[in-house]
Amino acid sequence: MIIDPNTGKPLTGNDTTAAQPEGIVGAGDTAAPRQAEDANTYIIDVDMSNLQQVLEASMQVPVLLDCWSPSSESCLALTPVLEKLAREYAGGFILAKLNVEDNRDIAAQLGVQSVPDVKLVMQGSLSGNFTQALSEAEITTFLAQHQVLPAAGGGPNQSDQAAQALENGDLDTAKALYQQLAQDAPDVPEYRINLASVLVAEGNGEEARQLLDSLKPEDRDGAKARGVRARIDFISEAPTPEAVQSMIERNDSEARYQRAMRDLADGHYELALDALISLVKTDRQYGEDLARKTLLRVFDALGATHELTVRFRRQLFALMY
Structure with missing residues (x-):
C-alpha cells in the first residue's frame, strides 16, 4: 500500500488477493520486474485488479504512478515521455499508468485532485510527485534527486x-x-x-x-x-564582493585585476578573460606579468578544447608575437 509520509496512513486498501499484473513476477516481498523480452515490460496499466501488487513491487524497484486522463492535453503530452524513459531505464523503475476517468475510486483514494499527477512510490511509501507536464530532462532530474537511476546497461548516459x-x-x-x-x-x-x-x-x-x-x-x-584546483585557488584569492564594490570607480591595473579575479570566482569566465587580455595589452608589467600568468591558469581550468580557451589563447598569442 502507499503510505502517506505526512500522516502514516495508507492511501490504498490492503487487499492482497487481486490478480498479479502483467510485467510483475513474484508477490509481496519478492515482487520485481520480469526480465523484458521487450522494453514495454516496464510499463503497466493499473486498475483495481492489480494496483496492490504493483505497489508491493515498489519494495524492490521504484514505481512511477502516472495518474492521467485521456481528455487532458497535458497528460497526452507527458505520458509518451514517461514511457520513453521507462524503456530507456530498462527496469530502473516501473511506470504504472492509472486512467483516472476509468478508476475514479482509486484516484480518490490516492488523493488525485487534478491531472497529470505523477507519484513516485519507493519502499511502499510516497517519495515525491509532480503535477505538470515536465520535459524529459526535468523528469530525469526529478528521478535522480530521488536516487532513481537507470538499470545497468540501460538509460540515458x-x-x-x-x-x-x-x-x-x-x-x-x-x-x-x-x-x-x-x-x-x-x-x-x-x-x-x-x-x-x-x-x-x-x-x-x-x-x-x-x-x-x-x-x-x-x-x-x-x-x-589541475583545472579544478585552479578554480579552488581563484575563489580563495578573489576579493570579497564588498571589496570589489569599493573599487568600482577605479580603473587602475590593480582594480581591474581584482575585479577579474572576482569574476573568476563567480564563474564569469568570459568577463574575466576579457579583462585580463585588456590588462596584458595595456600594462604587461603589472604584478610581474600577473595577468598573462593568470590567463594561463584559466586556460588550464577550462581545458584546452573549451571555446573560451581556444578564442582567448589565440588573442594572447597575437599579443605576444
Missing part, C-alpha cells in the same frame, strides 16, 4: 546527465549522479574529478581538494584535476 545538471546549476542532481558513478566505477578518476567540481560549485573547496588529493599521482596532476 549518467555522465551526460550529471554534466548537464552541473551546467544548469542543479548541484544536488549533479552531486548525486557523480557520487553514484564514482561508487560504481572507482577506477575511473574522471568521476571523482567531476564530483570535486560540484563540491567547488557548492563552496566546499577544501573537501574538493581532499578528494583530488586522494587520486593517483598521474590523475592528481593531470590537466583536468
Whole structure:
C-alpha cells in the first residue's frame, strides 16, 4: 500500500488477493520486474485488479504512478515521455499508468485532485510527485534527486546527465549522479574529478581538494584535476564582493585585476578573460606579468578544447608575437 509520509496512513486498501499484473513476477516481498523480452515490460496499466501488487513491487524497484486522463492535453503530452524513459531505464523503475476517468475510486483514494499527477512510490511509501507536464530532462532530474537511476546497461548516459545538471546549476542532481558513478566505477578518476567540481560549485573547496588529493599521482596532476584546483585557488584569492564594490570607480591595473579575479570566482569566465587580455595589452608589467600568468591558469581550468580557451589563447598569442 502507499503510505502517506505526512500522516502514516495508507492511501490504498490492503487487499492482497487481486490478480498479479502483467510485467510483475513474484508477490509481496519478492515482487520485481520480469526480465523484458521487450522494453514495454516496464510499463503497466493499473486498475483495481492489480494496483496492490504493483505497489508491493515498489519494495524492490521504484514505481512511477502516472495518474492521467485521456481528455487532458497535458497528460497526452507527458505520458509518451514517461514511457520513453521507462524503456530507456530498462527496469530502473516501473511506470504504472492509472486512467483516472476509468478508476475514479482509486484516484480518490490516492488523493488525485487534478491531472497529470505523477507519484513516485519507493519502499511502499510516497517519495515525491509532480503535477505538470515536465520535459524529459526535468523528469530525469526529478528521478535522480530521488536516487532513481537507470538499470545497468540501460538509460540515458549518467555522465551526460550529471554534466548537464552541473551546467544548469542543479548541484544536488549533479552531486548525486557523480557520487553514484564514482561508487560504481572507482577506477575511473574522471568521476571523482567531476564530483570535486560540484563540491567547488557548492563552496566546499577544501573537501574538493581532499578528494583530488586522494587520486593517483598521474590523475592528481593531470590537466583536468589541475583545472579544478585552479578554480579552488581563484575563489580563495578573489576579493570579497564588498571589496570589489569599493573599487568600482577605479580603473587602475590593480582594480581591474581584482575585479577579474572576482569574476573568476563567480564563474564569469568570459568577463574575466576579457579583462585580463585588456590588462596584458595595456600594462604587461603589472604584478610581474600577473595577468598573462593568470590567463594561463584559466586556460588550464577550462581545458584546452573549451571555446573560451581556444578564442582567448589565440588573442594572447597575437599579443605576444
